[in-house]
Amino acid sequence: MTKQYFLLSCFIFISIVVCAQSPDGGGHYESDRGECISERQRIENERVLEANRAFLLANGLLKHPKKTRNLSLGWPLQQAAGFDYCSYYGISNFVDHNAAYPNQVLDYDCGSRTYDLASGYNHGGVDIFLWPFDWNMVNDQQVEVIAAAPGVIVGKFDGNTDMNCDFSNPNWNAIYVEHADGSVAWYGHMKNGSLTNKTVGASVVMGEKLGLVASSGSSTGPHLHFELHDLGGNVIDPFAGACNVGGANQWANPKPYFDPTINVALTHSDPPVLNPCPNLHNTNKKDTFLAAEDIYFAGYFHDQLINSSATYTVKRPDNSVYATWTHVPPVYYAASYWYWKYTLPANPMYGNWNFSISMNGQTCNHPFVLKNPAATLLAENEQNAALFTITPNPANDFVRISAASEWVVVYDIQGKLLGTYHQQNRLDIRSLESGLYIVKSGTQFQKLLVKH
Ligand SMILES: [Zn+2]
Structure with missing residues (x-):
């Protein structure tokens, strides 16, 4: 993406001028299809499931199903405790309702957000991928697969590799839950060893953790393949739409076909770097900054449409607006991100700042801190002997600084940045008034007392 700095349009919003501003970078995620x-x-799964069902029915662990379809599905994923992204997924594929193939696809809404293959495969589920930083989310165990409806476990496959990036591995980790109406939910591509300890024949309640998302089986990245079968073993599409002929909505809270959503607002030291599967991404997340540092404000979305204008706002600790701008994506993306580079002021208001993104009535906040190095250092009673040295100290004309890093930064006692200096040169302090100053080298701070 090329760097562009031009203003597209502005409007006045409660006496604050808000302008559309082109991002300094960004990108989107597109899943491979297979x-x-x-x-x-x-075929093997269905054979095992049939055998399991027959055994469970014979032993009273599974009831003969009611013929009426009466599902009320919850979303099959949730964020684990301690994680606070506003959203953590996107949808890449729905069920293909056109039995012809290849390249003859029809999703429930008569669109083409699905796929088929020359082999005769028509996609039979909904693919829900993790976004952003999918492999980091897998590594952090951020997203859990949960039961969309109560039922009995009728199949479990585990022990297969879960960092796959192509379609060559046929064996996935999956769990299969039969509901009271005889329908069965398939939860596929799960993390090796993450599946619930419950065995085939055990009951699960709605929302119960079944395992973790990963990329086992035939898969190009971390996602859940959620597939529903009716009593007769036929694929059911839980989404209601004109091309889901005879199908009814099965969701307790149905989502719109396009669901423009802010996944997260983040601050970074450098642009995020998305690495190829199955590597962790360099998120370059950073939440504590010093005066005059560069900061990247980034927004991550799923389903952002070309008319889904997002408003970005950065507020100082006193709630005054430091910067605000708007942006719409150039085209529709299932998952996208955009970032803007700013340089924080040399003499900022220190404390808790807030970066927020608002879109379609949704607001995502991301607090960050501008730390006053002077206040931090003055709060400490003693200086650390391992720190770099400033000689002489106190001083009145020149000082020499022995520091590991090449450059040193000098602040006054209010935390105002006075300058950046090459540490091999003698620092001329004759223009500084008598008083206490803070010198920073790398991540360390030292006091300097100027006495004229
Ligand atoms: Zn799938």
Whole structure:
């Protein structure tokens, strides 16, 4: 993405001028499409499930299903405790309702957000991928697979590799739950060893943790393949739409076909770097900054449409607006991110700042801190002997600084940045008034007393 600095349009909003501002960078995520489950594995899974069902029915662990379809599905994913992204996923594929193939696809809304293959495979589920920083989320165990409806476990496959990036691995980790109406939910591509300890035949309640998202089986990245079958083993699409002929909505809280959502607002030291599967991404997340440092404000979205204008606002600790701008994406992306580079003021208001993004009535906040190095250092009673040295100290004309890093930064006692100096030169302090100053080298701080 090329750097662009031009203003597209402005409008006045409660006496603050808000302008559209082109990002300094960004990108989008597009999943590769292939069989989520191979035909061979599908047949094998169905054989095992049938055998399990027969055993469970014979032993009273599974009831003969009611014929009426009466599902009320919850969302099959949730964020683990301690994580606070506003959203953590996007949708890449729905069920393909056109039995013809290849390249003859029809999702429930008569769109083409699905796929088929020349082999005759029509995608049979909904693919929900993690966004942003998918492999970091897998590594952090940020996203849990949970039961969309209560039922009985009728199948479990575990022990397969879960960092796959292509369609060559046929074996996934998956769990299968049969509901009271005889429908069965398939939860595929899960993390090796993450599946619930409950065995086949055990009951699960709605929302119960079944395991973690990863990329086991035929998969190009971390996602959940959620597939529903009716009593007869036919694929059911839980989304209601004109091209889901005869199908009804099965969700307790149905989502719109396009669901423009802010996933998270973040601050960074440098632009985020998305690495190829299955590597962790360099998030370059940073939440504590010093005066005059560069800061990247980034927004991450799923389903952001070209008319989904997002307003970005940065507020100082006293709630006054430091910067605000708007942005719309150039085209629709299933998942996108945009970032803007700013240089924080040399003499800022220190404390708790806030970066927020608002879109379609949703607001996502991301607090960050501008730390006053003077206040931090003065709060400490003694200086650390391991710190770099300033000689002489106190001083009245020149000082020499022995520091590991090449450059040193000098602040006054209010935390105002006075300048950046090459540490090999003698620092001329004759223009500084008598008093206490703060010198920073790398991540360390030292006091300097100037006495004229
Ligand atoms: Zn899938």
